[in-house]
Amino acid sequence: MRGFELVVDADLTLVLAEARFAERLAALSRANREHLTRFDPWAVELADVPAARAALESGMGRFTAGAGVPVLAVTGGGVAGSFGLRIDGGARAGSVGYWLGAAYTGRGIATRAVRALARYAFEELGLVRVEARLEVSNAASRAVVERVGFRREGVLRCAAVAHGVVVGDLELWSLLPGDLPPAAAG
Numbered sequence: 407m408r409g410f411e412l413v414v415d416a417d418l419t420l421v422l423a424e425a426r427f428a429e430r431l432a433a434l435s436r437a438n439r440e441h442l443t444r445f446d447p448w449a450v451e452l453a454d455v456p457a458a459r460a461a462l463e464s465g466m467g468r469f470t471a472g473a474g475v476p477v478l479a480v481t482g483g484g485v486a487g488s489f490g491l492r493i494d495g496g497a498r499a500g501s502v503g504y505w506l507g508a509a510y511t512g513r514g515i516a517t518r519a520v521r522a523l524a525r526y527a528f529e530e531l532g533l534v535r536v537e538a539r540l541e542v543s544n545a546a547s548r549a550v551v552e553r554v555g556f557r558r559e560g561v562l563r564c565a566a567v568a569h570g571v572v573v574g575d576l577e578l579w580s581l582l583p584g585d586l587p588p589a590a591a592g
Contacts, residue, residue: 414522420477428459430485441508486510499535500527516550528583538579555585
């Protein structure tokens with residue numbers, strides 16, 4: 407199912423996270439093992455090609471079923487990171503998640519990508535709410551959602567789980583269509 411992409415701007419495109427990207431995703435995960443371990447330990451599991459392929463195929467299954475939009479951020483010809491929008495069609499809501507390779511942080515990529523996914527969720531999918539759940543100590547992700555316009559709703563205690571073990575609390579943030587600045591102001 408090639409062809410889906412969101413052109414964010416001249417430097418950033420979100421492309422459908424298909425199995426053909428397994429080698430590039432695994433390489434990005436391997437190169438960023440230390441960077442990813444703290445907040446995205448599951449992303450480290452993508453370090454080998456079969457695991458990356460399985461994760462990408464699972465995401466494509468959600469996409470085909472209308473339950474998700476898995477994308478990779480591509481900039482300068484390279485895969486910068488993974489972004490996803492999980493969809494609860496009955497609630498007309500979504501949840502956004504993302505990670506970037508260390509070399510791509512601090513360049514506004516996450517902010518622009520999350521904003522584009524949220525805009526897509528509202529304008530193309532008709533969702534009425536997009537959430538983000540962040541580990542309470544993840545200042546970089548908090549800055550991303552704040553710049554996009556999300557509002558903090560509270561803390562979900564003992565909600566961060568990695569490999570079956572509770573590792574901390576999560577902050578719950580939400581974005582409604584009216585919270586998102588117009589595209590021209592974006």
